[in-house]
Amino acid sequence: MTDKKENLKKLADLEVALQRIIEEVSISQLTKYSGLKDLDLEYLPADHDFSNDHWICMMLIVCPGISISIRCHFSSKAARQLATRVLGSNPSSVELCHSFIGEYCNLVGGGVKNAFASAISSHFANVGHLESTIPTKSPSFDLGNPPSNSSSKKQIWQIKWTGEQIVFSSAIDLDEKKISSSYQGQLDKLIEGISSFKILDSGEVEWF
Amino acid sequence: MAEILIVDDSDIFRLQLKKTLEEDKHTIVEANNGFHGLETLKSNKNIRIVLCDVNMPEMDGLTMCKKMKETSEIGTVPVVMLTTEASQEMKSKGKELGVVCWIIKPYNGVKLLEAIKKILSRTAT
Numbered sequence: 001m002t003d004k005k006e007n008l009k010k011l012a013d014l015e016v017a018l019q020r021i022i023e024e025v026s027i028s029q030l031t032k033y034s035g036l037k038d039l040d041l042e043y044l045p046a047d048h049d050f051s052n053d054h055w056i057c058m059m060l061i062v063c064p065g066i067s068i069s070i071r072c073h074f075s076s077k078a079a080r081q082l083a084t085r086v087l088g089s090n091p092s093s094v095e096l097c098h099s100f101i102g103e104y105c106n107l108v109g110g111g112v113k114n115a116f117a118s119a120i121s122s123h124f125a126n127v128g129h130l131e132s133t134i135p136t137k138s139p140s141f142d143l144g145n146p147p148s149n150s151s152s153k154k155q156i157w158q159i160k161w162t163g164e165q166i167v168f169s170s171a172i173d174l175d176e177k178k179i180s181s182s183y184q185g186q187l188d189k190l191i192e193g194i195s196s197f198k199i200l201d202s203g204e205v206e207w208f
Numbered sequence: 209m210a211e212i213l214i215v216d217d218s219d220i221f222r223l224q225l226k227k228t229l230e231e232d233k234h235t236i237v238e239a240n241n242g243f244h245g246l247e248t249l250k251s252n253k254n255i256r257i258v259l260c261d262v263n264m265p266e267m268d269g270l271t272m273c274k275k276m277k278e279t280s281e282i283g284t285v286p287v288v289m290l291t292t293e294a295s296q297e298m299k300s301k302g303k304e305l306g307v308v309c310w311i312i313k314p315y316n317g318v319k320l321l322e323a324i325k326k327i328l329s330r331t332a333t
Contacts, residue, residue, distance in 0.1 A: 033314045088226055099220035106218065106263075107313060110292020115294035130295070134217065135262055200294055202318030205323045208303045 007176070010187040012171075014066075014151040014179075015172050017194040022070060022170050023157060025111035028199050034085045036161050044156040044167065050140070055079070057101045059109040059135045063116050064128040065178035070108060071138070074101050081164050098137050101166075105135040105203040111199060121191025124183060125191055209233040210256035210328055211290070215245035217274065218265040225259065225290075228317045234324070242267030246275055249282045255328055262291040262298065270298070273305040286327050290315060299303075 029040055033166050061068045076094050083091045083100040093180050109132050116130050152171040159166050183190050212234050214222050221239075226236045237252060239245035241264045258276075260269040267275075269289060275283055277283050287309045291298075294312050302310060309323055 001254055005319065029314075049308055083220060086220065088228065091220070094218055096223070099218055103218040103221050107292055110294070110313070113292070114294045117297070121296055127212055132263070200312055201313050202312045206299070206310045208299075208307060208309060 007126045007180075007187075010191065011174050011176060011179070014174065014187060014191050014194070017191050018066070018068065018172050019153065019155055021115045021169065021194060021197060022068070022108070022112055023155075023168075025108050025199060026070075026117075026157075026168050027109060027159060029107040029111055030082075030104060030159060030166075033107060034082050036082075036085065038161070040160040042158045042160065042179040044158055046154060046156065047169075048156050050167075054140060055098060055101070055137060056140045057098075057104050057105045057135050057137045058133075060110050061109055061116075061119070061131045063130070064182035065175045065180075067175075068112060068118075069171045069173075070102055070105065070112070071169045072105050072108075073107040073169065075164075078164040078166050090193070102135045102137055109135065114200060115194050119190055119195050122193050123186065123189040128182060209235070211235045211237060211252070211254045211280055211323075212324070213237045213239060213245060213248055213252075213255045213258045214241045214260075215242060216261040217241055217262075221261075225315070228315075228320065229324075232324075233295070233319050242269055242270045242275075243266055245272050246279075246282075249276065249285060250279070253281075255285060256331065257324060258285055258287045259290050262289060270301055270305060273302065273307060277306055286331060288322075288323065288327070289296065306321060316330030 023134040028154050029043060030036060030039060032194040050073060054073050057072045076097055079097040079101050086100060101106045113130055113132055152173045211228055213238060214225050216222050217240050222238050228262060229236055237248055237255060240247045242268045262269040263287050273287055289302050289307050289310045290313060299310050
């Protein structure tokens with residue numbers, strides 16, 4: 001295989017590893033945070049129709065050469081059901097219900113960021129900073145598809161439980177040149193680090 | 209039982225944590241970012257522990273810890289970081305700034321209350 005082809009294959013493998021982590025974290029954090037079990041994940045087509053009354057919570061995670069946008073699409077009804085589970089009583093306002101989704105996206109983004117941090121700290125020195133935005137929520141009617149370049153890897157999936165669901169979408173953008181220089185041509189190690197990442201046990205107390 | 213300051217920008221997280229702590233008879237004060245947290249600490253000398261997030265608007269949790277350390281009247285209040293951040297780099301920064309322990313969200317109520325009990329017993333006057 002030529003170097004160019006080999007490199008493209010590695011970038012595709014990296015996208016797959018990243019996508020797997022985002023999906024895994026989206027399920028595991030919802031289970032941990034809300035206590036819901038038996039969640040179903042169902043992939044939706046890329047041209048999925050988002051033109052319903054719903055809300056979006058967005059977050060961006062960036063590390064050298066890699067940019068990931070995650071979006072949670074939700075209805076106030078689904079948010080209320082989840083918030084009620086966490087608080088043990090019906091939330092006093094719709095904002096409080098939406099706040100659940102904000103915190104959930106924060107947990108998902110944090111999990112993805114930790115996968116990067118773990119992969120980078122094991123194999124690379126001075127790669128650069130990992131950064132993420134604070135989740136932002138906004139109403140949406142037909143602006144649901146992830147904003148990204150045409151070359152972005154996009155995925156849309158639905159997480160369902162009895163009677164309700166939320167939809168997640170992600171867009172992964174890779175900058176071949178920046179990746180090549182930042183990871184010193186050792187993309188295999190980054191892929192291996194991300195693929196082998198185990199979602200951290202939350203709630204443990206680490207004393208200093 | 210003690211007066212505890214929760215610093216987190218998530219309304220639902222503060223409410224959830226407040227419920228957990230109030231069940232253990234603690235009194236709760238809230239702030240939604242580091243800047244507000246600092247102001248609250250300066251104006252309330254009864255606060256015994258701070259539970260703080262890292263990523264927040266206006267002022268993040270680690271900057272708040274740095275500012276606390278620089279201010280003698282509030283510099284000794286123990287800080288527990290309660291966050292999604294788990295990188296060694298972040299934890300090292302926290303350790304340098306005097307954070308007493310680090311908990312990854314979502315928290316476990318039993319373990320959190322045990323940690324608070326331990327901190328309070330260490331700082332009992």
